[in-house]
Amino acid sequence: MPVLEDLYPSRVASVPQRTERRDPVVYGGGPARGRLGGVELEFFERNGYLFVENLFGTAEIARVNQELRRLARAEDIRRLEETITEPGSDEVRSIFRVHRLSQLFDWLSRDARVLDIACQILGSEVYVHQSRVNLKPGFRGKEFCWHSDFETWHVEDGMPCMRALSVSIALTQNYPFNGPLMLIPGSHKTYVSCVGKTPEDHYRQSLKKQEYGVPDNESLQRLADRGGIVAPTGAPGSAVFFDCNVMHGSNSNISPYPRSNVFFVYNSMENMLGEPLHGLKPRPEHIAARERFEAVKPLERG
Amino acid sequence: MPVLEDLYPSRVASVPQRTERRDPVVYGGGPARGRLGGVELEFFERNGYLFVENLFGTAEIARVNQELRRLARAEDIRRLEETITEPGSDEVRSIFRVHRLSQLFDWLSRDARVLDIACQILGSEVYVHQSRVNLKPGFRGKEFCWHSDFETWHVEDGMPCMRALSVSIALTQNYPFNGPLMLIPGSHKTYVSCVGKTPEDHYRQSLKKQEYGVPDNESLQRLADRGGIVAPTGAPGSAVFFDCNVMHGSNSNISPYPRSNVFFVYNSMENMLGEPLHGLKPRPEHIAARERFEAVKPLERG
Numbered sequence: 288m289p290v291l292e293d294l295y296p297s298r299v300a301s302v303p304q305r306t307e308r309r310d311p312v313v314y315g316g317g318p319a320r321g322r323l324g325g326v327e328l329e330f331f332e333r334n335g336y337l338f339v340e341n342l343f344g345t346a347e348i349a350r351v352n353q354e355l356r357r358l359a360r361a362e363d364i365r366r367l368e369e370t371i372t373e374p375g376s377d378e379v380r381s382i383f384r385v386h387r388l389s390q391l392f393d394w395l396s397r398d399a400r401v402l403d404i405a406c407q408i409l410g411s412e413v414y415v416h417q418s419r420v421n422l423k424p425g426f427r428g429k430e431f432c433w434h435s436d437f438e439t440w441h442v443e444d445g446m447p448c449m450r451a452l453s454v455s456i457a458l459t460q461n462y463p464f465n466g467p468l469m470l471i472p473g474s475h476k477t478y479v480s481c482v483g484k485t486p487e488d489h490y491r492q493s494l495k496k497q498e499y500g501v502p503d504n505e506s507l508q509r510l511a512d513r514g515g516i517v518a519p520t521g522a523p524g525s526a527v528f529f530d531c532n533v534m535h536g537s538n539s540n541i542s543p544y545p546r547s548n549v550f551f552v553y554n555s556m557e558n559m560l561g562e563p564l565h566g567l568k569p570r571p572e573h574i575a576a577r578e579r580f581e582a583v584k585p586l587e588r589g
Numbered sequence: 590m591p592v593l594e595d596l597y598p599s600r601v602a603s604v605p606q607r608t609e610r611r612d613p614v615v616y617g618g619g620p621a622r623g624r625l626g627g628v629e630l631e632f633f634e635r636n637g638y639l640f641v642e643n644l645f646g647t648a649e650i651a652r653v654n655q656e657l658r659r660l661a662r663a664e665d666i667r668r669l670e671e672t673i674t675e676p677g678s679d680e681v682r683s684i685f686r687v688h689r690l691s692q693l694f695d696w697l698s699r700d701a702r703v704l705d706i707a708c709q710i711l712g713s714e715v716y717v718h719q720s721r722v723n724l725k726p727g728f729r730g731k732e733f734c735w736h737s738d739f740e741t742w743h744v745e746d747g748m749p750c751m752r753a754l755s756v757s758i759a760l761t762q763n764y765p766f767n768g769p770l771m772l773i774p775g776s777h778k779t780y781v782s783c784v785g786k787t788p789e790d791h792y793r794q795s796l797k798k799q800e801y802g803v804p805d806n807e808s809l810q811r812l813a814d815r816g817g818i819v820a821p822t823g824a825p826g827s828a829v830f831f832d833c834n835v836m837h838g839s840n841s842n843i844s845p846y847p848r849s850n851v852f853f854v855y856n857s858m859e860n861m862l863g864e865p866l867h868g869l870k871p872r873p874e875h876i877a878a879r880e881r882f883e884a885v886k887p888l889e890r891g
Contacts, residue, residue, distance in 0.1 A: 426806050430841045463765035464820050464840065504728050508845040516766050516844055538766060539732045539841040542818055543810040 294448070295441050297480040298565065303503040304480045310449040312475060312530060314410025314555070322403040331408060335475030335533035336517075342400055343456060343524035352458050352523075354391045355420055355547065358382055369573045374429065379422055384573035385549065386418040396551045397586035401454045404528055405553035409450055412582035413553035416440070416451060416560075417575060420458070420549045428466050428540030433507050435474075436552070437531040438481060439500045444575040445561035449475075451531040451554040458547040461520040466540035468527060468548075471507075473514035475533040479506045502534065510534055556582050596750070597743050599782040600867065605805040606782045612751040614777060614832055616712025616857070624705040633710060637777030637835035638819075644702055645758060645826035654760050654825075656693045657722055657849065660684055671875045680726055686875035687851065688720040698853045699888035703756045706830055707855035711752055714884035715855035718742070718753060718862075719877060722760070722851045730768050730842030735809050737776075738854070739833040740783060741802045746877040747863035751777075753833040753856040760849040763822040768842035770829060770850075773809075775816035777835040781808045804836065812836055858884050 294309045312332045323331075331337045343351075358364045359379040369388065371381040382388065386396040396402070396415055405413050423429075436453065440446040461467045479502040519527055529535065531552075540546055554560075559580055563569055572578055596611045615634045625633075633639045645653075660666045661681040671690065673683040684690065688698040698704070698717055707715050725731075738755065742748040763769045781804040821829055831837065833854075842848055856862075861882055865871055874880055 426809070430843050432843055462818070464771055464818055466840065469766055469844070504845065507728070511845045516764070518766050536843050538768065538843055541732050541734055541838050541840055542771070543806065543813045 293564070295437070295478050295480070297438050297442050298483055298499065300480065301482055303482055303506055305506055305509075306478050306480070308449060308476045308478055308532060312449075313408050314450065321407065322399075323407055328408070331528065331530070334472040334514075336470050336472065336527055336529040338519035338521070338525070338527050340521045340525045342526040345524065348458060348523040351391060351395065351549070352547070354389055355422075355458065358385070358389060358420075359422065364388060368571065373424065373427070378424055381419050381421050383417065383419045384576075385420050386415055386551065392418065392420075392549065394586055395456070395549065397583055399585055401456070401526065401551065402553075402583055402585055405452060405454065408452055408528070409553065409555040412556040414556060414580055414582055415551055415576060416446075416554040417552040418550060421547065423466050423537070423540050423546040425465070425543040425545045426541060428546065430466070430539045431537045433471075433502060433534050433536040434500060435479065435502065435532045435534055438479070438502070440531065440575065442500065442564045443567055443570055445563045445569075446554065446558065447561060448558050449530070449532050450558040451552060452528055453531070453550055453552045454526055454528045455548045455550050456526045457521065457523050458549060459523055459545055461525070461546060462542065462544065463518060463520055465542045465544045465546045466537045467518045467520050467546065468535055468537055469516050469518045470527075470529060471510045471514045471516055471534040474510040475530040477506075477510060478532065479503070479510075479534075507534065553583070556580065595866070597739070597780050597782070599740050599744050600785055600801065602782065603784055605784055605808055607808055607811075608780045608782070610751060610778045610780055610834060615710050616752065623709065624701075625709055630710070633830065633832070636774040636816075638772050638774065638829055638831040640821035640823070640827065640829050642823045642827045644828040647826065650760060650825040653693060653697065653851070654849070656691055657724075657760065660687070660691060660722075661724065666690060670873065675726065675729070676731065681724055683721050683723050685719065685721045686878075687722050688717055688853065694720065694722075694851065696888055697758070697851065699885055701887055703758070703828070703853065704855075704885055704887055707754060707756065710754055710830070711855065711857040714858040716858060716882055716884055717853055717878060718748075718856040719854040720852060723849065725768050725839070725842050725848040727767070727845040727847045728843060730848065732768070732841045733839045735773075735804060735836050735838040736802060737781065737804065737834045737836055740781070740804070742833065742877065744802065744866045745869055745872055747865045747871075748856065748860060749863060750860050751832070751834050752860040753854060754830055755833070755852055755854045756828055756830045757850045757852050758828045759823065759825050760851060761825055761847055763827070763848060764844065764846065765820060765822055767844045767846045767848045768839045769820045769822050769848065770837055770839055771818050771820045772829075772831060773812045773816045773836040774819055776812040777832040779812060780834065781805070781812075781836075809836065855885070858882065
């Protein structure tokens, strides 16, 4: 962690603060093979996200879904700490570290269509900080409140700078009404510090329902009034790349149509985790990878 | 109530049943002044709803909102049984019987732009079975599960036939992401009976969270697979007319933007309430009007 100064303090003050982002959004250089053009990079820089329709094909996603169903049913997977169930049911809501639990998801995390973009934006080699599949069941999928990933990763994982991004790949059709990912464009340029202290082992609870690291309503209102709210929707295989500090969340899903997606979080190899803030103990490996800060190797095809 | 046979039994069997609607959707005759054309009537007949953008103007809706804010703040209104608060807060979620509590809302219920359409579709004079404003606050507006109004009105209020409709007038901008009303087009042609018995005084709880009169997931899935899901969105002053038996609900609202609307339920003067089913006692006047089955008088302008 920064020895001299924490650029992004949070959960210390009793009132929230909004400060300007201190880091670039799109980093130059690195091993990028230039998959994105200038217009797309500029869009990502300004808005903090990029939606790519049909990044993966129907047949590929069908295979991924088959693998996901296998994992969600497998007793040895369900028993893991990596597997989170819906509040009040034993239905699987998320499986973390899925790229280590399944070869297919490992391949997916190393596929050039996502990896190249991550390297290009972050301007370096990257490693997988976190991976997970989310299954938002039909009829009773719960909402996920607004948050900046970076605020959590900074405080709870000791991630020094904003040099990480997520990609969410849709595994089911995303409709406006089945709880799609919502983002506030431009919000990644403001750091909203949250109030309150983080209790130990907060992560166990926070994966079901957040209480700490929750931005205040006034800040959210201001960000949304300025940037609006988008909820990109599309066919399975569509993907949203989004900056680590963009505000995002999702509404409930009472529709009959489940919403599943897979997330990979790529962090720059030049943005290694330090100690968590406030003397918190590190979160477990499946939430924030530390054991192997190992650059993702591009998948060799053939 | 039907002396010989209940056409729409519900909450008696242990398995849900889907049966065909026995009543017309668009009734002929009556005092209608023909505000809707053939295309719109045919759309309503087939889909069970009709969306009309900008039915009311900006200035009119501004006045209605002003009145709504006054009501939601007024201590004598907040104290009434008519006023429902959000679970876990004292924020007003709904005010029932609002057309009797406020002259402005009374006028609105009698405005030709809604009343003529109600009379035209139902083919008779109508009275207000229920009225309410819903305020779905930003950040924490709760979802409202799928239901057919008619199922409830039939069982709990003794409404004999499907000859009623609602109009929901938007008082705020409706976005896809702030929990808009969702409907399943065509679902009004199927009656889904629900399982389980209704406890006494169910209505107190059901306005906060439904447990009885809840259609089963399989039926919802079938109806949605056939008809899809629509969520008409638009500017304040837009209105959705919908049949008493169309399946509808809404997702949560984590966006900063509250969603408010006013509902009027018009029932045909030829479809008076009888005794509730299963020996239930009648719900209170503000939920289901009985004291005055009095045809709504068109508002005289000028």
